[in-house]
Amino acid sequence: MRDHPSTPLTGYPVRTDDEIVTAATAFREQMARRRTVREFSDRPVPRPVVEQAILTAGSAPSGANHQPWFFTVIESAEARARIRREAEAEERAFYAEKAPQEWLDALAPLGTDPDKGFLETAPVLIAVFGQKRGGPRPGDDRKNYYVSESVGIATGLLICALHQAGLATLTHTPAPMGFLNAICGRPEGEKPFLLLVAGHPAPDATVPVAALGKKPLSGISNWI
């Protein structure tokens, strides 16, 4: 490697093969319990849970370590009502005219519709933005690289962090999402990536059976 400042790696204690197999299996079992939920309780979530989860997301790998993401936590009832109004308007157009039949057919087993009441019920809404420009420190203004890959990875970690804390999540992507910039006060150079809804599931929450089927290892991997 070319000369650059570096420091010894820490945080990887030597573990036996048995230990790492056990750890990998336990994590897989924990993640297998994750469900995308559309019915939330209004039970509040302590702010540190959300802060810790965002810090976890912010630890994701990113292009040139520019960390091209920004998270707006939407608490205000007024902002939530506006987001619901805008999102439902987009969704009504989507379901009624914009979506091709093939897309509607793909969604039918999940039972989704334009009603997004969870945007006002769930205690946590996090708008995730990708930044075209930025840099390793807040306020930097350099070109960012692999923005969607980086933000996607960070969002994955955010979902894992909230799930592992015991919260249910929903990845919501009203299209187009440009209205989020105005509501969240984010500049034009930031592109909304998705809206993550989180909270405790409603006691009577259900999940579509179609969401439970996950592809087997042989269907998602090969070894060469």
Ligand code: IYR
């Ligand atoms: N954004 C719409 C439609 C939708 C699209 C996909 I792909 C999904 O996996 C789920 C829903 C909605 O939120 O209803």
